[in-house]
Amino acid sequence: MKIIITGGAGFLGQRLAAALLQENALPFDELVLADIQQPNTPVADPRVRCLALDLTQPGASNRLIDSECSVLFHLAAIVSSHAESDFDLGMQVNFEATRQLLETARQRAPAMKFIFTSSLAVFGGKLPPLVTDDCAVLPQSSYGAQKAMCELLINDYARKGFVDGRVLRLPTISVRPGKPNKAASSFASGIIREPLHGQPSVCPVSPELALWLSSPGTVVSNFIHAARLSAAQFSTSRTVNLPGISVTVRQMMAALADVAGEQARARVSFEPDETINRIVASWPGNFDIQRGLDLGFSADKNFQQIIRSFIRDDMPQGGS
């Protein structure tokens, strides 16, 4: 039995791989980490195979998927601001590569669990205060549109028995370690991470904006949980709004001061960026998570706990 992670060099892919290798949560003989640049393994383990692979190349999915594959975690994507500035690349990676993976799974491994990471960016326009499973998607970014198209395709492939698809709409992940990226939501980690490292950080959105957040650890647990559910548990829709917590930027700043002191909060300044604000403000800030909880997915307790997890897991020397 083989498990594949696309986007295996990325932060979530590495975190997921480490969890799979250390926790014995899913059975496998081989764990394939694939990414456009050769991934490293987060843990030395003979079961790991690392593969440099451009998923937009013809036949790429054939190099990944065979009849031994039991689970594919498809995390590879062009992030939101990047997909907005380079529409064609976004279509190729976010949509076309997903379609090729689905098609190969249909041919070679129809029983495989195809776990796809979608996003709250599928939502936009006028939204109710609490977004439910019945809310129409109305993406205001190409990233959101591409993810929403994949959701439809995966649901149809699952309905027809072509592959055992599951779609997880991820909250914004905070706190990510490392450097800022081209995601419009990059600031949601930066305004916590940089101050904890003693660095200044610029917040491009209003302090009143509510974000829908999950810690990396909770999201990785939810990835693994998605692979353990039976297909029947999803009933009509394979798409799940993953649980998160609703926190305003102001509340994030208060939590930062709470955990790391006033001097940490003082390192964040506010300079509105219209492009980022337009994208992020179109995303919902709060969800009805009953279905996700009923399916056994989990949420973080509060944002203070999220910051403390970051300090524990990603700052070996502790906060500054």
Place this chain on the structure above:
Amino acid sequence: MKIIITGGAGFLGQRLAAALLQENALPFDELVLADIQQPNTPVADPRVRCLALDLTQPGASNRLIDSECSVLFHLAAIVSSHAESDFDLGMQVNFEATRQLLETARQRAPAMKFIFTSSLAVFGGKLPPLVTDDCAVLPQSSYGAQKAMCELLINDYARKGFVDGRVLRLPTISVRPGKPNKAASSFASGIIREPLHGQPSVCPVSPELALWLSSPGTVVSNFIHAARLSAAQFSTSRTVNLPGISVTVRQMMAALADVAGEQARARVSFEPDETINRIVASWPGNFDIQRGLDLGFSADKNFQQIIRSFIRDDMPQGGS
């Protein structure tokens, strides 16, 4: 200025072409009717050009769209039951060909009005009694999934200024003239048309099933109206649930008896077909049509009137 109709050999394409040629509702110098089989022109007119074209072939859209094109009515599609039995053909025609047309429009005619016919088949699962613009799509057929993917793509192309897209979600069309087709909704015309022609007809769904219907004439008027609206009138979403009327099969039968006598109604028998019933029963039977009406789209008055229009327009010798 050029107007293009794909699916130009089809019933709605022919009806639309006739309206454009006879009513002067839209300005044009050339009207191109394209279809996989060479269309005929419904009205002899030097402005008409008929073109046999397989839209799934590479470069096909380049043969249609140039900088002179002002409006494209993209009606070509593989219908619901056919797309369900041949998934790959449905993907090619319903999704991939639409994508190629959009891409060519983006390169050559970004100001062109790209009018796409979607369907109530994008909806499914547990639906409220009255479907609103805010209801999530949850297709229970590949046809619906493919249409919903195109909706997302067109909205994104329009948002980015790549093309001036408009998406019309059509009610089930009744009464279609001619022969039954592979649409799951084919019976919704057959149970009226065949009895009016003195023929028996089998209804595969329950008499209590509510259908969401529009006459061909009203839909064609709405196509033309969609080309006359300004882009700004659509605001956040380019997708419109076209107005229709909600009628149960039993009410359709009563209207048939009303217009054409008891002997017409007696020609319809009921033999449930599980496949058709599963698809059609997943479609909504009633919509909130306020936005459509606010945009100036129209609905039929009642089903009696729809039957009378069919007798007037499509039965030159009158009903049997």
